[in-house]
Amino acid sequence: MSDQSTPPKEPTGQSLWGGRFSAKPAEIMQAINVSIGVDKRLWEQDIAGSRAHCRMLAAQGIIGSADAEAILGGLDTIEGELRDGDFPFRDQYEDIHMNVEARLAELIGEPSGRLHTARSRNDQVATDFRLWVRDACDRTVVQIHALQHALLDQAEANADALMPGFTHLQPAQPVTLGHHLMAYVEMFGRDAGRFADARSRMNESPLGAAALAGSPFPIDREATAGALGFDRPMANSLDAVSDRDFALESLAAASITAGHLSRLAEEIVVWMTPQFGFATLPDDLTTGSSIMPQKRNPDAAELVRAKTGRITGSLIALTTVMKGLPLAYSKDMQEDKPPVFEAFDALDLALTAMTAMVAALIPNRERMAAAAGAGFSTATDLADWLVRELGMPFRRAHHVTGAAVKRAEALGVGLDQLPLSELQKLEAGITDSVYGVLSPEASVASRRSFGGTAPDGVRARIADWKERLA
16 A cells, blocks of 8 residues: 655656646647747736736735745846746746746745646736737837837928829829828827827736636735736636637737738838839938849848738637637637737737838928829819819819819810810819819819818927827
């Protein structure tokens, strides 16, 4: 008969959870299970969560003050090792949580085992990951605001710089470069708002949910939530450990932001072509060719454009991971962090690069102004004049204007160069005052409705945004 008082031998390398097992994991099990190479990035959040949990346990009398002091001192040492790059990461302990716990045991011995009281890796990782994503959202909002400031500076300097406005990438109506850039200020403002909204919804603490059912210990979840900057503890323990909505919502916000960055990057690429020639970038933000010495390539803009695929792909990847998972925690969720880390890394780089490009952009005002009047871009101004001055129904004015464009095209002139006699053949009531609206400058100046391209209106919107961002 075996001696029932002898504790079972723990397999080497799995001393933190190996009591149930008589053999260590197979190599393939170890290889597929280990995540320390990815989740080591959570170390700051893991230390913060452990400190809050330890202090709460001591305050509630669940562990003694001496043990709490030893644990907190050990965590201080571990934090120093991690900051200095001296921490001994080991694959055998799978993840950042068990690596920290194993190192704590080496440093302080038996008291380390009390830290995990009333806590599971399930609520621990949910807390750490939520803290990391919250920090990432905060950093991203700061970066978006920096990009908006760069756009505002360029918009202010070019509030009256004429350029063609496009639909279908065909000249449509004259606008100003300032107005064009302010469209992106608005887009990125909504992006910052989405991250702020996501942050607000995610700011609840999973800590204390334990594995999935809560804890029998008299824990104080309000205390740990407050210590970690959360608004409140999550109200359902199953939801607390299984929710990844916060990551999905943040990735959705990142994907929309990346789409806006990609649109602006595409415009920079187009503007820098010789065919457009609307703007250039300085040497330090462009590259050359290994074979064609004349080339100046907007590679930074192209790479910003390309990173949209990586960011949107991350959203699809995590959506697929979470699809169909039953409550509560499943190991599938170990795959939640790689797409989130990759997406925010890519977004960080794209925002930084775009801010640099916008700040350094050198517009070619003469080339843009010349293009602003091309393609009969003031045709709508002629139609509006017919409605305003002659009381003509807009559909009739549209028809007359179309005929005027056709005649100008046949004569090889712009609308503002079409002789009055030709215009009067189409509509006898037209007078020479019509030429006051047919230049790009007049067209832009007339668009004074709120949100329009008139330079004074653009400057007013710039002032509004500067006040909002101050």
